[in-house]
Amino acid sequence: MVEQDGATAAGGAPEPIPAHRADYLPILLVPLLAAVALPLIANPVTWITLTIAALAMGMMIFVIASGLTLVFGLMDVLNFGHGAFIAIGAYLAMTTLIPLADWIQADQLALNLAALGLAILVAMAGTSVIGWAFERVIIMPVYGQHLKQILITTGGLIVAEQLIHVFWGGDQKPMPLPTALRGAITIGDVAVEKYRLLAMVVGLAVFVAMLLVLNRTKLGLLVRAGVENREMVEALGYRIRRLFVAVFVAGSALAGLGGTLWALYRETLTAGIGSEVIVLVFIVIIIGGLGSIGGCFLASVLVAQVANYTGYLAPKVALASNILLMVIILMWRPQGLYAVVGR
Amino acid sequence: MADALLTLEGVHTHIGQYHILQGVDFAVPRGAMTVLLGRNGAGKSTTLRTIMGLWKPSRGKITFEGREIGGWATPDIARAGIGYVPETMGVFADLTVRENMILAARAGAPDAARLEWIFGFFPALKRFWTHPAGVLSGGQKQMLSIARAIIEPRPLILIDEPTKGIAPAIIDNMISAFDELKRGATTLLLVEQNFRFAEALGDHAVVMDDGRIVHRETMAALAADTATQTRLLGLSLEAHG
Numbered sequence: 175m176v177e178q179d180g181a182t183a184a185g186g187a188p189e190p191i192p193a194h195r196a197d198y199l200p201i202l203l204v205p206l207l208a209a210v211a212l213p214l215i216a217n218p219v220t221w222i223t224l225t226i227a228a229l230a231m232g233m234m235i236f237v238i239a240s241g242l243t244l245v246f247g248l249m250d251v252l253n254f255g256h257g258a259f260i261a262i263g264a265y266l267a268m269t270t271l272i273p274l275a276d277w278i279q280a281d282q283l284a285l286n287l288a289a290l291g292l293a294i295l296v297a298m299a300g301t302s303v304i305g306w307a308f309e310r311v312i313i314m315p316v317y318g319q320h321l322k323q324i325l326i327t328t329g330g331l332i333v334a335e336q337l338i339h340v341f342w343g344g345d346q347k348p349m350p351l352p353t354a355l356r357g358a359i360t361i362g363d364v365a366v367e368k369y370r371l372l373a374m375v376v377g378l379a380v381f382v383a384m385l386l387v388l389n390r391t392k393l394g395l396l397v398r399a400g401v402e403n404r405e406m407v408e409a410l411g412y413r414i415r416r417l418f419v420a421v422f423v424a425g426s427a428l429a430g431l432g433g434t435l436w437a438l439y440r441e442t443l444t445a446g447i448g449s450e451v452i453v454l455v456f457i458v459i460i461i462g463g464l465g466s467i468g469g470c471f472l473a474s475v476l477v478a479q480v481a482n483y484t485g486y487l488a489p490k491v492a493l494a495s496n497i498l499l500m501v502i503i504l505m506w507r508p509q510g511l512y513a514v515v516g517r
Numbered sequence: 518m519a520d521a522l523l524t525l526e527g528v529h530t531h532i533g534q535y536h537i538l539q540g541v542d543f544a545v546p547r548g549a550m551t552v553l554l555g556r557n558g559a560g561k562s563t564t565l566r567t568i569m570g571l572w573k574p575s576r577g578k579i580t581f582e583g584r585e586i587g588g589w590a591t592p593d594i595a596r597a598g599i600g601y602v603p604e605t606m607g608v609f610a611d612l613t614v615r616e617n618m619i620l621a622a623r624a625g626a627p628d629a630a631r632l633e634w635i636f637g638f639f640p641a642l643k644r645f646w647t648h649p650a651g652v653l654s655g656g657q658k659q660m661l662s663i664a665r666a667i668i669e670p671r672p673l674i675l676i677d678e679p680t681k682g683i684a685p686a687i688i689d690n691m692i693s694a695f696d697e698l699k700r701g702a703t704t705l706l707l708v709e710q711n712f713r714f715a716e717a718l719g720d721h722a723v724v725m726d727d728g729r730i731v732h733r734e735t736m737a738a739l740a741a742d743t744a745t746q747t748r749l750l751g752l753s754l755e756a757h758g
């Protein structure tokens with residue numbers, strides 16, 4: 175904690191209400207990036223398509239990253255194994271969809287969504303249980319030891335990928351989109367893929383739900399307080415470990431959801447999906463400010479913008495440009511866009 | 518001491534390889550204020566943190582209401598009935614004053630009457646009720662930290678240097694608040710460097726040096742004993758009156 179200067183006006187005269195300055199500056203980075211990309215891309219239709227793709231991709235990354243940033247914020251746990259939940263979630267969803275092929279192929283939105291909903295439910299339930307076990311067996315023994323956390327959770331990710339090879343085989347699996355979600359809606363010259371819209375809606379819903387929980391429920395307040403000052407939460411009589419397990423399980427379930435969305439986006443699935451996404455996810459939580467949900471949301475969009483714009487302009491440097499984005503942002507704000515106070 | 522609410526017997530605490538508390542013995546009598554005094558670095562904050570379970574004692578016994586709490590987890594110690602105002606205040610800056618108080622009241626919503634009673638001493642908290650605690654001044658953060666510890670009645674409250682860097686007007690309100698708590702049968706253990714404050718409220722004085730208790734007497738006796746003050750605390754009433 176920072177030393178406070180105790181200078182305070184004497185009790186008599188009421189002190190002026192300090193202005194509560196909301197920090198909107200980082201949000202401007204989104205239009206800024208888009209504006210910089212426009213002349214480079216030149217074609218406005220392509221630019222709009224890429225920007226929409228970025229928003230959809232950003233929402234999916236957010237769904238995956240949100241749990242991880244809270245896990246780090248709350249207990250200082252670096253969990254590279256998060257990538258395993260992405261992969262396992264996607265594979266569970268794919269497996270659920272196999273017997274539901276009729277529902278997927280029917281040209282009826284309701285049946286399509288029912289099939290997807292069921293697959294997502296299975297993916298999230300499965301990754302919750304696996305997340306719970308992972309926390310007990312792998313994370314708990316290495317609380318407070320970063321190097322061991324990196325080693326053992328990366329090990330967990332590798333083992334999970336190998337297990338996927340064993341159970342599902344190493345070949346690439348198709349992950350077909352349901353009929354009604356294929357294709358695009360055309361608005362003027364711009365074609366917006368339907369699935370991207372769905373991904374955006376789901377991502378936004380997760381974001382709003384998360385904000386409601388974090389701001390309106392006691393559990394959420396405890397999570398925010400714990401991210402700031404774990405000791406004080408305990409000194410007020412709350413068992414932080416239980417809170418952490420709850421966040422870890424929820425974060426794992428969200429990774430399962432995000433993995434499912436991602437696989438559907440790619441329409442294919444390999445065991446490496448987790449390690450493929452996890453790099454971007456770590457860039458996101460670092461840029462956003464570890465432990466900050468708002469920062470995580472914003473950073474997800476920024477990273478997806480850079481990935482899509484450079485993916486079009488110079489595909490070979492797509493990942494490198496995101497690392498560059500991280501470096502630039504950290505030079506501007508070393509703690510990330512929205513630093514959590516007290517960390 | 519027969520009527521002690523809290524006792525420490527031969528308590529040792531290590532922080533990493535450092536042996537900080539080296540056999541701390543004292544008792545906190547029920548319904549009174551005990552002031553823990555001592556030079557900077559004597560081990561006062563470490564003593565409070567050890568009572569709260571934020572450091573684990575490596576040896577010795579800590580007894581609260583007849584139960585040995587040494588080695589308990591911090592949340593369980595808090596639930597046993599100990600409120601804590603840390604030296605760093607520990608307010609949740611990102612949460613509003615209201616949200617800080619909601620978390621402090623474990624049993625449910627903060628009791629409205631008790632809240633009004635607290636606002637009586639610390640009116641700034643009412644004014645900034647819906648503001649993030651991060652915008653409060655140092656003194657206001659201290660008020661919030663104290664308010665959190667007293668929003669529900671607790672048998673024992675540990676307070677670590679609440680007057681550090683705080684304006685005199687606020688200190689007077691703190692004195693009134695602690696005075697009323699004492700009359701309401703709350704036991705207080707206060708770490709304090711401000712001798713005027715300690716003298717105004719303290720019933721018992723315990724002086725620490727180098728991780729041990731080196732002196733115990735009533736506050737009134739210590740206040741009258743300038744020689745002991747100078748010897749143990751390196752201060753005198755002239756300097757702090």
Ligand SMILES: Nc1ncnc2c1ncn2[C@@H]1O[C@H](COP(=O)(O)OP(=O)(O)O)[C@@H](O)[C@H]1O
Pocket residue numbers: 532535537555556557558559560561562563564
């Ligand atoms: N986290 C820590 N790590 C190492 N040494 C510490 C730590 N906290 C306190 N100490 C040491 O323990 C001694 C007592 O500190 P403290 O209890 O804070 O003293 P006081 O509150 O009486 O000023 C000091 O020498 C201090 O340097």
Ligand SMILES: [Mg+2]
Pocket residue numbers: 561562563604678
């Ligand atoms: Mg201290």
